[in-house]
Amino acid sequence: MTAGQAPLLEVRDAVLSFGQTPALRGADLSVAAGEILAVMGPSGSGKSTLLHCMAGILVPDSGEVRFDGRRVDRMREPERSELRRDRFGFVFQFGQLVPELTAEENVAMPLLLGGTRRGPALAEARGWFPRLGLDGLGGRRSGELSGGQAQRVALARAMVARPDVLFADEPTGSLDSLTGEQVMEQLVDAVRENGTTAVIVTHEARVAACADREVMVRDGKVTSLRLERTGP
Amino acid sequence: MNVPLTLLGLLERQSSHGYDLKRDYDTYFSPGKPLLLGQVYSTLGRLARDGKVVVGPTEPGAGPDRKRYVITDRGATEVEEWLTEPVETEQHLQTELFTKVVLALMLGRDASAYLDLQRTAHVARMRELTEVKRTGMLIDKLLADHSMFRLEADLRWIDVTQARLGALAEEVRK
Ligand SMILES: Nc1ncnc2c1ncn2[C@@H]1O[C@H](COP(=O)(O)OP(=O)(O)O)[C@@H](O)[C@H]1O
Ligand SMILES: [Mg+2]
Numbered sequence: 001m002t003a004g005q006a007p008l009l010e011v012r013d014a015v016l017s018f019g020q021t022p023a024l025r026g027a028d029l030s031v032a033a034g035e036i037l038a039v040m041g042p043s044g045s046g047k048s049t050l051l052h053c054m055a056g057i058l059v060p061d062s063g064e065v066r067f068d069g070r071r072v073d074r075m076r077e078p079e080r081s082e083l084r085r086d087r088f089g090f091v092f093q094f095g096q097l098v099p100e101l102t103a104e105e106n107v108a109m110p111l112l113l114g115g116t117r118r119g120p121a122l123a124e125a126r127g128w129f130p131r132l133g134l135d136g137l138g139g140r141r142s143g144e145l146s147g148g149q150a151q152r153v154a155l156a157r158a159m160v161a162r163p164d165v166l167f168a169d170e171p172t173g174s175l176d177s178l179t180g181e182q183v184m185e186q187l188v189d190a191v192r193e194n195g196t197t198a199v200i201v202t203h204e205a206r207v208a209a210c211a212d213r214e215v216m217v218r219d220g221k222v223t224s225l226r227l228e229r230t231g232p
Numbered sequence: 233m234n235v236p237l238t239l240l241g242l243l244e245r246q247s248s249h250g251y252d253l254k255r256d257y258d259t260y261f262s263p264g265k266p267l268l269l270g271q272v273y274s275t276l277g278r279l280a281r282d283g284k285v286v287v288g289p290t291e292p293g294a295g296p297d298r299k300r301y302v303i304t305d306r307g308a309t310e311v312e313e314w315l316t317e318p319v320e321t322e323q324h325l326q327t328e329l330f331t332k333v334v335l336a337l338m339l340g341r342d343a344s345a346y347l348d349l350q351r352t353a354h355v356a357r358m359r360e361l362t363e364v365k366r367t368g369m370l371i372d373k374l375l376a377d378h379s380m381f382r383l384e385a386d387l388r389w390i391d392v393t394q395a396r397l398g399a400l401a402e403e404v405r406k
Binding site: 042 | 349383387391
């Protein structure tokens with residue numbers, strides 16, 4: 001992990017456009033190791049683009065992206081791909097489970113891709129089902145799971161390889177309030193237990209309220225605010 | 233919060249001493265912000281005067297709390313009516329939040345910075361409530377949920393207003 005006060009993740013002056021459309025216009029952000037950060041902001045403000053840059057999915061046109069001191073924006077795709085596979089976990093708005101595989105096989109996937117043999121990988125995957133309230137659902141395919149169950153399976157898959165960073169983009173966006181709340185509780189528990197750093201993109205304040213800190217993205221820039229305590 | 237009707241409602245469950253009423257009220261309806269015992273007794277006094285409760289005989293023993301209060305038919309009818317009526321919707325609600333934004337714009341101050349700060353304060357409060365929900369009893373969760381949904385409503389308003397500040401500034405400076 002990172003020594004001293006250096007952030008685990010850092011974005012400096014990132015600029016990125018999709019053709020004529022600017023998505024990031026000089027975004028700056030630091031995330032400390034072990035921190036749970038919420039990224040909020042209006043739709044189209046650049047939240048997902050920022051997350052994709054931090055996670056090495058996109059490379060900014062200019063600016064710097066660092067993970068654990070390494071320049072992600074300077075890596076070639078195979079190296080970024082390896083970084084994503086070995087160090088990061090992902091949860092998106094819709095679980096993005098592989099429909100042909102069972103829930104268990106989906107969860108085991110990151111381990112299998114990382115070279116773990118099938119038996120131990122599936123055994124490890126199975127261990128996640130009871131603790132997420134998914135008892136007995138390991139054999140189901142994604143079409144046979146409710147939205148909340150599928151999101152929990154996606155969470156297990158994101159966490160099974162014990163990543164350094166969990167990236168979540170609107171993880172409760174497709175769920176009702178109560179289900180969303182339960183998924184967030186489980187996400188926070190899993191992340192804290194493993195000491196994983198988490199970056200959670202959300203437009204929902206109650207999701208952001210589960211994080212240690214929140215920042216706002218507006219027009220491709222990041223604003224972070226801290227409250228000055230003034231009197232009682 | 234309608235204290236007299238809430239106390240009446242608690243008395244409909246069972247007759248009670250003033251102190252027990254206060255304790256139940258604080259536990260269920262006002263955790264962290266207890267009623268003053270004096271307020272409980274003055275309210276019970278008014279309810280007795282209006283024939284909604286009757287005061288039982290003074291019980292033997294020491295201490296000030298030796299009277300039981302019993303709800304009357306009139307009191308019970310009132311509770312029943314109150315429980316089935318919808319509460320007043322906030323038709324003329326103009327919060328301090330709203331006033332501050334409009335005044336700031338009139339005076340050419342930075343309303344956007346204010347809204348950002350308010351937003352941060354709201355999310356910080358929601359973080360505290362999230363902790364209450366994580367560790368509290370179901371009844372605490374229910375109350376925290378209610379506060380959280382209200383804060384969320386404010387936050388939606390804050391976000392929409394933030395997006396409309398430019399147009400709003402033109403309008404109020406005319
Ligand atoms: N793949 C893409 N192709 C073209 N434009 C895109 C693409 N992804 C995002 N954008 C645009 O970039 C801006 C930021 O998008 P995004 O990061 O998805 O915002 P958010 O996640 O905050 O809703 C928007 O204007 C969006 O339309
Ligand atoms: Mg997005």
